[in-house]
Amino acid sequence: MKLPVSTEWLLHCAASLAQLEAGATASAAQLAQYFDLPAAYLAKQLQALVKAGALAATTGPRGGFRLARPASEITLLQIVEAVDGTSSPYECREIRQQGRGALSAEECQNPCILAEKMAEAHEAWRNSLAATSLAEIIAALPPSAPPRTRLRLTGTS
Amino acid sequence: MKLPVSTEWLLHCAASLAQLEAGATASAAQLAQYFDLPAAYLAKQLQALVKAGALAATTGPRGGFRLARPASEITLLQIVEAVDGTSSPYECREIRQQGRGALSAEECQNPCILAEKMAEAHEAWRNSLAATSLAEIIAALPPSAPPRTRLRLTGTS
DNA sequence: GCAGACATACTCGGATAGAGTGTGTCCGAGTGGGCTTGG
DNA sequence: CCAAGCCCACTCGGACACACTCTATCCGAGTATGTCTGC
Structure with a gap:
């Protein structure tokens, strides 16, 4: 079970974009320079956040990415699931219905207990x-962080 | 983020072994037949549970696998982590210390908040x-299940 | 001086190659049981 | 009839190929800007 490396990238990118002034944008190239990441690949992953509705992208000069909604309405889960998908890491393939010990269809009307427990754990992770x-x-960052981020990321204080 | 398919296999295998009488064993081939799984690969994964201390293996005729400890002392977490490893799915690579926005070493003495939040979520999953x-x-299975499992898995009622 | 049209440079967006991990398979070492044989 | 020794079949354990996803890269479509020109 392993999250893509780009998960960390996008969490930090989203947190940085949240520190910009309302309406301001940062391009994929700027974000890549800010964290020393491969620009092309980062741009591709940022698209995933746009599709998920967390970011908004504007093309053309002075364009770039910005938050699509207020920072208080974007959760870490939305970002993570935008990158990695929403499917559960545990996929029940109903092996209890296969092989010599196969259970009848009637006995499988209630879902597999193991699958339920794994789903509960996944829900606990999602809720967290x-x-x-x-x-x-x-809010947890020091007050000096946002101006510094704006300066180093977009060049505008 | 995806758990190996064998996770489901081993959860069901462990649950089946827990239904056997104390001291009884089931071979990898029997378990593979019981669930219609590739025997060789299943055997390889069962070794992981032996190394983790959840199962005990005995070689030779009439040998096989059995629980290494009482069923009440083997948690789902131990089985899952035996298969997939204990490392967190989110690996913080400290990109905040790289690139144009690199923070100084002093500012990074306290761990990254994002990494902390991701670690909290992983702990919630583990605790569940x-x-x-x-x-x-x-205990959640119907009372008729254990005898049936013993019969179809090992051939002995 | 002003408005409109144009060329431009910058942006995102999708389609295309390469590496690492999980998946599947095979064969060899070790061991307990069952049979044979001798007393 | 009993016991000891031997052979064997069955078990696990580790070493070897294949496939799929993540990683990385490139090029093309589209657009807001800034400039130039004509009125």
Whole structure:
């Protein structure tokens, strides 16, 4: 079970975008320079966040990415699931219905207990991530961070 | 983020072994037939559970696998981590220290908030899985299940 | 001085190659049981 | 009839190919800007 490396990239990118002034944008190239990441691949992953509705992209000069919604309404879960998908890491393939010990269809009307327990664990993980928004992440940073980020990321204080 | 397919296999195998009488064993070939799985690969994965201390293996005729400890002391977490490893799915590579926006070493003495939040979510997942033991899984099955499993798995009622 | 049209440079978006991990398979070492044989 | 020794079949354990996803890269379509020209 392993999350893509780009998960960390996008979490940090989203947190940085949340520190910009309302309406301001940062391009994929700027974000890549800010974290020393491969620009082309980062741009591809940022598209995933756009499709998920977390970011908005504008093309053309002075364009780039910005948050599509207030930072308080974007949770860590939305970002993570935009990158990695929403499917559960445990996929029940109903092996209890196969082989010599196969159970009849009647006995399988109630779902497999093991699958239920794994789903519960996944829900606990999701709830934990959904409990934190980008706004809370920003609030935990020192007050000097946002101006510094704006300066080094976009060049405008 | 995806768990190996063998995770489901080993959860069901462990649950089946827990239904055997104390001291009884089932071979990898029997378990593979019982669930219609590739025997060789299943055997390889069962070794992981032996190394993790969840199962015990005996060689030679009439040998096979059995639980290494009482079913009440084997949690789902131990099985899952034996297959997939204990490392967190989110690996913080400290990109905040790289690139144009690199923070100084002093500012990074306290760990990255994003990494902390991701670690919290992973702990929530682990706690959820650690809360359920194999004994509780067996207890949730209908009373007719254990004899049936013993019969179809090992041939002995 | 002003408005409109144009060329431009910058942006995102999708389609295309390469590496690492999980998946599947095979064969060899070790061991307990069952048979044979001798007493 | 009993016991000891031997052979064997069955078990696990580790070493070897294949496939799929993540990683990385490139080039093309589209657009807001800035400039130039004509009125």
